[in-house]
Amino acid sequence: MRALLVLLLSGGVLSMAQAASVHYVDVVNDSASNVTAVSATRDGLRWEPLAVGYRSLQANSVITLAVQREGGCRRDFRVDFVDGRQMTVQGFDICRNRSLHLGRALARAR
Incomplete structure (x- = not known):
């Protein structure tokens, strides 16, 4: 019984540690095109x-994506659109920003 309790408690601690190593980013597709992939x-x-x-x-x-926090807060995101366009958002801070607006990023890129 004690071994089972230790196993259950350690599993809970591991789950909390894993959750702390992930940031969630809402990708808001406020563009006119559908998105086929995000990397x-x-x-x-x-x-x-x-x-x-x-x-x-x-x-x-909108979709919420899980991004691993390892290696700091800055990420580049590559977005593939159904019409063949590809956009890269550089230096997005996943620790400070909860959402990435694709239409706004496209407008700034032009």
Whole structure:
């Protein structure tokens, strides 16, 4: 019984530690195009695909993505649109910002 209790408690501590190592970012697709993929990188070399679901992220919709906190707060996000365009948002601070607005980022990029 004691071993089971220790196992259950250690599992809870591990789950809390894992939750603390993740930031959640609301990706707001305020653009006119659907999004097919979102990836993130810390170093600009290794892009980590983030799950956007089995369908594309529709225009004027929101999805919450889990981003690993390892390696600091700054991330570059690469966004692929259904019409073939690709956008990179550089230096997004996942620790300070809870949402990434794609339409606003596209407007600034022009």
